[in-house]
Amino acid sequence: MLTKNLQKIGLNEKEAKVYLASLELGEANIQRIAKKAGIKRTTAYDILASLKEKGLISTVKKDKRFYYYAENPSSLMADLEEKQEALKKIMPELLSFDNLLDRKPKIRYFEGAQGLKEVYMDTLGYPDREMLSWVAEEAFYDFDVDFLESRYHPTRIKKKIWTREIASDDPATRAYQAKDASSLRKTKLLPSKPFPLDVGISIYGDNKVGIVSFKEELGLIIESDKIHNTLKSMFEFFWEKL
DSSP: OHHHHHTTTTOHHHHHHHHHHHHHSSBOOOOHHHHHTTTTTHHHHHHHHHHHHSEHHHHEEEEEEEEEEETTTTHHHHHHHHHHHHHHHHHHHHHHHHHHHHHHEEEEEHHHHHHHHHHHHHHGGSSSOOEEEEEOOOHHHOOHHHHHHIIIIIHHHHTTTTEEEEEEEOHHHHHHHHTTTGEEEEEEETTTTSSSSOOOEEEETTTTEEEEEETEEEHHHHHHHHHHHHHHHHHHHHHOOO
């Protein structure tokens, strides 16, 4: 128990064992400390040196031999208090770095058919909102169409998530477009030969972008204001041109 608690305040397991052995033995040579701690003598040299740097072990020379002894355990408390004060001083600056990290894009990766479904399901977390999407024709041929028709789209409609979608012009997407009125969406078709859409892209929420590559069975969810806003601008440009 003592060893584990010492590890919680910054010592590794072997340092904790050597420190406790030194406390119990008082002044002792390295052989006795290593034996008491249950470690190799060669290892004990490095550990004692590390503990000495931390102010937890001191040495005394007697009869041309060095003996080690543990400093008062209260020094551990003093060390912790010193670290706490140092941390308080630099915390505002550290938090400023944390704010910068929060503004960096967050990316989650998904693989396999189930992973692609997770990307789709994430878009359903924003009811009563509009979603913009590029729809790849592969969604109709290389994905679980039953999942889309029986689960995803009914749930989206129930949550009143309107969509505007740009899809590759294809017999399947024309049939899909014909159901727009009952599906809370408006679809525009893009000529598929000069402008193929090989992946599906959804722009939703406040800052999210979902990307699915069906044949590769790879999905991404990106949280980024800048990527979200740029892709939204690109979508609106194409939407107006079609």
